[in-house]
Amino acid sequence: MSSATLGLDIGGTKIASGLVGLDGTVAEADATPTLGSGRQVVDQVAEIIDTYRTRHPIDTVGLAVPGGVDPRTGIITAAPNLAWLGLDLADRLHTHLPSSIFVHVDNDAGAAAWAEHRFGRHRDGDSLLLVTVGTGLGGGVVANGALVRGFTGAGGEIGHLPLLPGGRTCECGSHGCWEQYASGQALHRAAQAAGWDTATAGYDILRAAHQGDSEAADVVAGVAAHLVHGIMILTAILDPARVLLGGGLGTDPLFHFFVQEAAAQAELTPPRARVPLHPASLGVMAGVIGAADLARHATCGIATRA
Template sequence: MLSLGIDIGGTKIASGLVDAAGAVHEARSHLVEGPAETAFHQVLDLARSHLASYPIQHIGVVLPGGVDPKTRVVASAPHLGWTDMPLAQRLGAELNRGVHVENDANAAAWAEHRFGAGRGGDSTALITIGTGIGGGLVVDNRLLVGRHGLGGQLGHIPRVTGGHPCACGADGCWEQYASGSALRAEARRRNWRPGPITGEEVLSAAVHGDPAAVRLIEWVSGHLAHGLTTIAAFLDPGEVVLGGGLGSDKRFVEYVRAALDAFHPSPSRGPVTVVGAELGIHSGVIGAADLAATVGGSAPR
């Protein structure tokens, strides 16, 4: 039986039919065309087009935003203009099927745990390294979402007392020291070179032997490794999976592993196992579909 996964991103809506092995079929992608109600009807039309061609029992939808773990109401999705949006209920009523709604990072963590780099284990931590730090946590084969659906907001773990200000309103958050934007900001502070800077450029320069770039990558991977040891201490995951624009680069993963070697693991736990994400751009669709099939959607009203 195929399940439908829909991933609502900042600029596009991706969808696909996912089988029991996590393989994606009939993948589609459309640009997000307008404000709140327009986006809803895009998702609805996309779901209907899949349903017209295939017998689909389960439907999952994921998006970057807070989702109430009990009601599946989207508490906030600023890029869509949604506040307290009963997305699962509205889609379920229109499609006459249960719909499961989840945060996209949680869904990606679930997908990697089930079918990607964390498959076969009991617990997986996904850390996405991009503009900020995102991710999700699976503990004992259960997605950890927390009381308000905000579990796994790893980028806002306190890292440096009185450190760099964060957009969340706090100072010294982990993502201010171990993300792609943190790397770019530090490169500017150190006057690495004039003009716009990308994390990929710094990493590439480091790989090719630029001493200043090497120091920058070692700086960001060191902060990342420090946070990973904290996560390992209280979760003891089977694997820490790195994803996102910077984190999924195999060259960066090697720097992180080297930084972790500098820490002394607990003799009883052993070293932190860090691997790169495997599912790429399909992780949200796969996670959405499989969560719908595994957890079940909200009953249509």
């Protein structure tokens, strides 16, 4: 039996994992709640890897983490949900694992973008922009067939581009970040401000909008317009082959309808008349698939960055 590539997507609330094939298919997919933060989670990750190792001859592990990873050193430069700042995760895991096992660490949203670029239904050309609209807003950029990690690993932090400088306070410490205007949280807040006084205000207003409530439709359209504003900025800079919307809200068909409406109304600069906008197709396993595939490419010496 040949050796296998394992992917883990380590989030603040759960850790998804699976064996990823050369074609991006996933076997033995699993997900488990994240236990605490810091060293606890490192130990948990090591245990998950060991569980797979008892059953398969794993030689390569790809880890997706919710934060920045310095592409030159592999050191985590930011991961507030896990308190992993400054951690060399691959090095730390090698105190548990044989040194023959190759461990690669990358940003989760970047890994998801890479997976969509390599294996997604709407892949095309050598570039892609993934905009992940969940509770927050994130994403990843593939250009010239390579993941754009940036000089310090902060590339692709699109949720924090300053859409309206001096605007709403963001958890990152800045003001006016795109995420504050176009995300599940932003929709929820806008719904509450419009009188939807429920814990599920964001989804309630979305349903109401779809059922013809014009006030609800205005609120949703406003959030969609902010989302499209950022996408138009990204498109002007990157001219990607495809723009994909991922995340719970981004792949919601009701919301997607409002985003397409907003995109149809937005002004675009020639020569690019329209950039195709699609829902992401790999779902919750995108991070697992991308992390494993990026790790495998790193072992092959195949350039994932030129």
